[in-house]
Amino acid sequence: MYKEKIMIIAMLLVLVFNVVAPVQVSHAASLNSVVSTLGASTVPGTDGGGSSGGSNIFEKLFSFLFDKILGPILNIFDGGKAATTSPDSPVKVTPLPSGDGSSVTGSSGVLRGKVIVVDPGHGGSNPGAVANNTRESDNNLAVSKKLRDKLTSAGAKVVMTRETDRTVAAEGSSLGQELAARVNIAEANKADIFVSVHSNSNPNPAIYGAMTFYPSGKSSQLALKVQNGIVKATGAVDKGTSPATFHVLRNTSMPSILVEMGFVTNAGEARKLQEDSYRNKMAQGIFDGIVSYFAN
Incomplete structure (x- = not known):
């Protein structure tokens, strides 16, 4: 032993x-x-005959x-x-607070108290340009209402020349009376700016892109800011800004622009203008341009 x-x-x-x-x-x-x-x-196994x-x-x-x-x-x-980091030992992780996903654009308050008249072009018995199963008046109203909501959320006072598919002047009025009714709304509310929203058309269906018009001699900066905002937000072809003599531009006393969002006569652009997501991008682009204009 x-x-x-x-x-x-x-x-x-x-x-x-x-x-x-x-x-x-x-x-x-x-x-x-x-x-x-x-x-x-x-160590021998239990069946190996070793002594205990x-x-x-x-x-x-x-x-x-x-x-x-x-x-x-x-x-x-x-x-x-x-050995101190056993996988069975849970690690306490404190998650970061999640954001609410809301845009911070316009949060500086530059629009607070501003009076902005948004004018959806055409409506009622005057649908504007019609092509590729798209009515201009419908596109104009849809984007204008989205723009209204964004502006209102940023603190602006928004006045719409129309909020349904109707004419602004009494039905049966002349085109001159219809356009004058839109100008009168802007003047009566002492608007800080006037934004008319339209869709374009051209005999050549290959033409597409967004452009913004302004009255000659004024409002060019507002037009430029909004045009840049649209192009950035939507990726639309930039057809630039240009002076024009449209009734609603030459007869308003405040800075005024007329936005042509795209060509309904172009099949691809007509399709986009009917998409809710694209309409929201368009409204966001116009909104961003307006904020940039007032911020400078």
Whole structure:
């Protein structure tokens, strides 16, 4: 029995030396891996015919050697720092507050208190340009109402010349009377700016793009700001700005523009002008231009 103990201790020391040497170099082994290695190579299975006394002595020596002496010295328990980040230990994550997704455009308050008249061109018995199953008056009204909502949210006082599919003057009035009725609304409300919204047409269906008109000698900056806003928001072809003598431009005393959003005679542009998402982009572009105008 004594000789058996001496042999076991000698074998243990040899095995410990073989295992501890690489551990000292890497410092990466865990106690579990060392136990597995030693157990697999030295401890006989229950069906191997080994004596239980030898196994018990081995286990006690092994436990004493690693738990009391080698473990504290080599710091191999728990595998060093790597063991402190167990995947079973949840990491507390504090999420950032989510935004509300709202646009900050116009949040500076430059539109607060401004009186803006939005004029959806045509309407009622005068649908304007009609092509590719699209009526100009419908496009004009849809975008104008979206623009109204954006301006109102930014603090502006918005006056619409029409909010339904109708003429502004009494039905049966002349074209001159119809246009004069729109100008009169702007003048009566002492508007800061007047924005007339239209859709274009051309005998050549290949022509497309957005453009903005202004009265000769004034309002060119408003037109430029709005045109730039439209192009940026929609990606429309930029057909630029130009002076014009339209009735609603030459007869209004405040800065005035007439926006031509696109050509209903062009199939692709007509399709876009009927899309709610594109209409929203168009309204956003006009809105951004107006904010930029008042901000400067």
